[in-house]
Every structure is written in structure tokens, then in C-alpha cells.
Amino acid sequence: MPAADDLTLLTRAAEAAGDIALKYSGPAARRWDKPGGQGPVTEADLAVNAMLEEMLPQARADYGWLSEESEDTAARLSKDRVFIVDPIDGTRSFAEGSTTWAHSLAVATRGEITAAVIFLPQRELMYPAARGMGAFGNGTPITVAPRMALEQAKVLTAKPNLHSRHWLGGAAPGFQVRYRPSLAYRLARVADGRYSAMLPLRRSWEWDIAAGDLILREAGGLTSDRLGGSLRFNNPTPLLEGVLAATPGAHLALLQALDPQGPGIPGR
Numbered sequence: 001m002p003a004a005d006d007l008t009l010l011t012r013a014a015e016a017a018g019d020i021a022l023k024y025s026g027p028a029a030r031r032w033d034k035p036g037g038q039g040p041v042t043e044a045d046l047a048v049n050a051m052l053e054e055m056l057p058q059a060r061a062d063y064g065w066l067s068e069e070s071e072d073t074a075a076r077l078s079k080d081r082v083f084i085v086d087p088i089d090g091t092r093s094f095a096e097g098s099t100t101w102a103h104s105l106a107v108a109t110r111g112e113i114t115a116a117v118i119f120l121p122q123r124e125l126m127y128p129a130a131r132g133m134g135a136f137g138n139g140t141p142i143t144v145a146p147r148m149a150l151e152q153a154k155v156l157t158a159k160p161n162l163h164s165r166h167w168l169g170g171a172a173p174g175f176q177v178r179y180r181p182s183l184a185y186r187l188a189r190v191a192d193g194r195y196s197a198m199l200p201l202r203r204s205w206e207w208d209i210a211a212g213d214l215i216l217r218e219a220g221g222l223t224s225d226r227l228g229g230s231l232r233f234n235n236p237t238p239l240l241e242g243v244l245a246a247t248p249g250a251h252l253a254l255l256q257a258l259d260p261q262g263p264g265i266p267g268r
Contacts, residue, residue, distance in 0.1 A: 003107070003130040006115035009059055010105045011128055016055065017048045017103040018121030021088060026097040040091050045069050048087035048103065056083050056105075063107070066238055068207045074236070082108045082234045086207040090182030099123050104184035106210035108233040116211035118188045127188045127215050135191055135218035142192040144221045147249040150257075153196035154178050155250075156186040161201045166262040173257050187212025187245055191219035197246030197254060201226050201262075206238040212245070222251040227260055 024044040031042045049069035057065055060083070064076030067085040076082050083105070088094050090101035099122035106116040118127040127142075129135040135142050154176045162172040178195060180186050186198040187209070210233055213223045223231050226242030244254055 003109075003114040004133065006060075006107045007117070007128055007130040007133075009056070010107065010115055010117040011126070013052055013055055014103045014105055014117045014119035014126070016051060017087065017105075018119055020044070020048050020051055021094070021103070022121055026094045029095065031095050040095060041069065042088070042091060042095055044094065045088045045091055049085070052083075052085055052087060052105070056085070064234070066207065066234065068205065072238070076234060077236060079234075080110055081114075084108055084113075084207050084210040084233060084238075086184065086205075089184040089208055093181040098181070100181050100185055102182045102184045102188075104207065104211040106214065106233075108210060111232040111234055113210050113214035113233060116214040118184045118211050118215060120182075120185060125188070127191065129215040129218040131214065131218070133218070135215045137188075137192045142219050144191060144216070144219050144247040145193040145196050147247065148196065150175050150250060150253040152176075153250050154194075155197045155199055155246075155254075156180055156189065156195050157197075157199040161199055166201055166259060167257055168259045169257075173253070183208040183243075184212050187216050190221060190245055190247070191216040193219075196250040197244070199244060199246075199254065201242045201258075203239045203241060204243050206233050206235065206240060209240060209243055209245075216245050220248070221246060222248050224251070224255070226258060228255050 021044050029042040029044050064079030064082035086104040089104045094101040103119045106113050114131040116129050151174045156178050164170045189195050223245045
């Protein structure tokens, strides 16, 4: 199936997801904590997931399925193409009534993302991309920020990632630190040139990263794990060894500054 056709399907699905999510008032939506310290979930997450799990596999019966809110099975590992979905990325933000949450939908083809959409319905921001076709923000082509010194760069990350043990020389570079609660939104904001990099150093779930990986690369950025290795998706355990996503210049500078022996500590 051509990536452009998959992108059309994902875009329709993201719009339908937004219609469902917006029927819930974030703070009023029923919320509970998942077992094992896996974070919160709301009735909106499950409602969106139920719709997507019906709509997308029905349209592509030969694709596998991986979603934060679905029970994972090994069946997807035998599929050449797999949907990788986060029904609501930034659930805490959603539950608090903020607008910085997103629907993140992607198709992985033999481990590489080939079609992707990030949609923030309350901010009316739609970021689609298909492999080889560029990335867009609300219909306008987007590209990453121009090269600049790392000290001038704005980097989306959490404070634990600034811990001295992550960095050569015992200190993080003097970049400007910013934060957004949704990893998908962070990736989109690097893709559209608002920020130079995003940096979660702990192990990251594939559904948080998959869509933004392609959108950023199609906008001219680079993505890797924290050691510079290529990101591959639809792994048996769907976790990535940290993520470094940035403009080409910032990616190189951050990679050179990170301690390859640095420990993973909690922090997004």
C-alpha cells in the first residue's frame, strides 16, 4: 500500500479521534492509574483507542497493531506493516484541562515509519508526513530551524535529563531548556522549526515517538537513540533506548556532549 494512501487513512482517523476526544472535558473525564506505575489513563483514551482499533485494521486487514491502550501480542511481529498508535499522548495534560495533548498515529513498514500524523485538536494543529513527500503543518510545508550554536538552541526536555551523569565533563551544555508534556508534540515542534531538539534520555515507548520520527526526518531533521543508533520500530519489546531528535547541527553537538556510559534515569 503506498505511503500516500496510508497517510490519507491516518489523517481521517486522526480527525475522527479528535471528534471523540473533544466530547470529553479533560478534568471531568474519569481517570485512573494503570498498574505497575505506567501512568494515568482516562475514559477518553479508551474511547479513542476503541474507534481506532476498529477503523484502521478494518481498512488494512494485513497490517499489525500496536497501541498504548491495547493489549500487545506477538502477532504484529510477523507483519510487514504495523499501525503504531498513541490514542492520546499527554494524558496528564488532557486530564488537567490543558491543550497540549495529541493523537499520534503511524505506519511502520519493516521497521521504518512510512506514514504519520500528529494532531492536536484543541490547538487545531495537524502535522502529516509520508516517506519521501515532505512534512506539513496545517497544509504548509515545514522545515527544521537553521543551524545555530548549541548555547543559543532551545531544547525540549525535562530537568532529569540535565543530570550531570548524562554528560561528558559532568555538566549539560548551556542550551535553553523548554518543556512540553507530549513527546509527539515536542517532535512536531522541532520539525516546524520552533525548537532545535527534543531529548528524552530514558527508554521511550514506540507509540510516543513513531509518528514524530518521520515528520521530523521529512522536515530535514535527524533522529536516533541516545547513542546515535538508528530508530527501528515494531520491536518485540516496543521500547527505544532514549531518543535524540534535532536539527542536523544540534543532533551532532548533543551526541558529542552526551556520555555514552551515562545512566538512564527517570525523565521525559
